Amino acid sequence: MSEPTHYLQQSPVSPEIAARFPDLHPGFDKQAAVAEANRCLYCFDAPCTGACPTHIDVPRFIKKIASGNLAGSARTILDANILGESCSRACPVEVLCQGACVLHRYNKKPIEIGRLQRYAMDSLHASGAVLPFTPGADTGKSVALIGGGPASLACAAELRRRGIRAEIYDARALPGGLNTYGIAEYKLTLDASLREIDMLSQLGVQFHLNTTVDAAMLTELEAAHDAVFLGLGLGAIHKLGVTGEALDGVTNALDLIAGYKSGAITSSPARVAVIGAGNTAIDAANASVRLGATEVTMVYRRGPEQMSAFDFEYEHAKQEGVRFLWHVQPVSIKGRKAVEGLELQALEASADGSLVPADAHWTLPVDGIVLAIGQATHSDFLSTGSTVQLERGRVVIDRASGQTTNPKYFAGGDCTNGGREVVDAVADGKRAGMGIAAWLAAQSAVQNGGSHADA
Numbered sequence: 531m532s533e534p535t536h537y538l539q540q541s542p543v544s545p546e547i548a549a550r551f552p553d554l555h556p557g558f559d560k561q562a563a564v565a566e567a568n569r570c571l572y573c574f575d576a577p578c579t580g581a582c583p584t585h586i587d588v589p590r591f592i593k594k595i596a597s598g599n600l601a602g603s604a605r606t607i608l609d610a611n612i613l614g615e616s617c618s619r620a621c622p623v624e625v626l627c628q629g630a631c632v633l634h635r636y637n638k639k640p641i642e643i644g645r646l647q648r649y650a651m652d653s654l655h656a657s658g659a660v661l662p663f664t665p666g667a668d669t670g671k672s673v674a675l676i677g678g679g680p681a682s683l684a685c686a687a688e689l690r691r692r693g694i695r696a697e698i699y700d701a702r703a704l705p706g707g708l709n710t711y712g713i714a715e716y717k718l719t720l721d722a723s724l725r726e727i728d729m730l731s732q733l734g735v736q737f738h739l740n741t742t743v744d745a746a747m748l749t750e751l752e753a754a755h756d757a758v759f760l761g762l763g764l765g766a767i768h769k770l771g772v773t774g775e776a777l778d779g780v781t782n783a784l785d786l787i788a789g790y791k792s793g794a795i796t797s798s799p800a801r802v803a804v805i806g807a808g809n810t811a812i813d814a815a816n817a818s819v820r821l822g823a824t825e826v827t828m829v830y831r832r833g834p835e836q837m838s839a840f841d842f843e844y845e846h847a848k849q850e851g852v853r854f855l856w857h858v859q860p861v862s863i864k865g866r867k868a869v870e871g872l873e874l875q876a877l878e879a880s881a882d883g884s885l886v887p888a889d890a891h892w893t894l895p896v897d898g899i900v901l902a903i904g905q906a907t908h909s910d911f912l913s914t915g916s917t918v919q920l921e922r923g924r925v926v927i928d929r930a931s932g933q934t935t936n937p938k939y940f941a942g943g944d945c946t947n948g949g950r951e952v953v954d955a956v957a958d959g960k961r962a963g964m965g966i967a968a969w970l971a972a973q974s975a976v977q978n979g980g981s982h983a984d985a
């Protein structure tokens with residue numbers, strides 16, 4: 531096993547960015563954590579566990595916090611979800627575990643499951659303990675994992691625990707994909723993501739960074755490894771398709787978030803329009819505020835009822851001072867060299883309910899535009915001769931095992947579901963890791979059976 535790499539030491543986060551993006555939900559101290567843990571009813575057949583895509587045994591880890599067994603609590607979490615740290619911060623708990631808490635039925639505040647999970651994980655890190663798992667006995671098998679995000683990380687951990695070599699290939703300078711570069715710093719810090727990855731490195735997961743896998747390289751990896759896992763995530767954010775899109779000052783939400791997290795972006799234009807109304811759009815709007823914008827406007831072609839962002843994200847953006855323009859669509863971006871304005875057109879409902887352009891036209895004066903109108907799939911290289919089936923750009927898998935239509939390929943996360951939560955990617959990666967191990971074991975059994983028969 532190679533020496534573990536310490537990615538946390540390579541963190542580019544500056545003190546200034548850390549100060550501008552403090553924790554949205556600061557962690558519990560010991561007293562608050564124990565008091566919160568003691569409110570739990572420790573339900574049998576707990577709905578919170580059922581609502582968690584990775585099925586963490588929530589009452590069990592909370593009970594261990596109440597009894598002071600923090601190492602045991604962290605182990606319970608990690609056993610089900612190896613990225614328990616990042617999920618504790620990034621999960622929209624209001625619509626997952628916490629949303630299912632039975633205390634809602636009694637008109638009581640639900641247990642703060644995410645913050646308790648974070649408390650257990652932070653305590654593990656603060657104790658300096660290593661991951662409470664060891665690699666399985668070496669099977670001599672290896673798997674190439676394409677993309678270094680949460681699906682690949684979870685898959686790799688399952689493989690290492692079963693003695694299978696796991697090599698992750700990622701185009702970025704640091705591992706973690708969305709966890710490291712794509713989630714608002716006030717939810718999941720880049721350092722927390724890297725700290726978690728350092729633990730996986732101790733488990734023997736290997737990373738090949740700054741490595742873009744194209745069709746030719748994929749063929750080489752397929753030949754060199756016993757299986758391939760596709761954890762590609764999603765591709766670039768869609769373009770608007772209007773004039774002026776190439777002007778200085780036009781960016782997209784993911785580049786903005788990755789830019790400030792990695793230290794490349796430290797300020798914002800004064801007046802910013804964010805186009806889109808999903809959770810990532812909200813993160814980009816809030817980021818613009820925190821980077822110094824004085825006026826941030828979200829522009830959306832429908833109304834607040836149709837926005838895909840969660841309600842609590844919408845409320846958060848309003849608190850940050852973001853304003854919203856509903857039922858408008860961008861027509862063009864004005865400016866000579868850099869953005870000077872966004873031309874908008876009002877939309878109104880027609881008789882059949884569809885939105886049609888109204889007469890009103892105006893230009894919103896802005897110095898920066900952030901696109902956040904959904905991401906493309908980037909599995910193009912798979913469609914060039916590969917036997918991995920795609921449907922509307924998504925990799926088709928057997929949901930139970932993660933196996934694709936090419937038995938040597940497995941997949942999970944956003945490239946298979948079009949973009950869901952980190953915890954969904956973790957659940958996919960975990961299932962695929964088990965699926966790959968089972969498939970490799972079956973292959974070996976067939977080969978061994980064949981060689982016994984030959985003898």
Ligand code: SF4
Pocket residue numbers: 581582583584585586588611614617618621623626627628643644647953
């Ligand atoms: S992983 Fe996320 S959904 Fe599951 S229990 Fe933890 S915070 Fe809740």
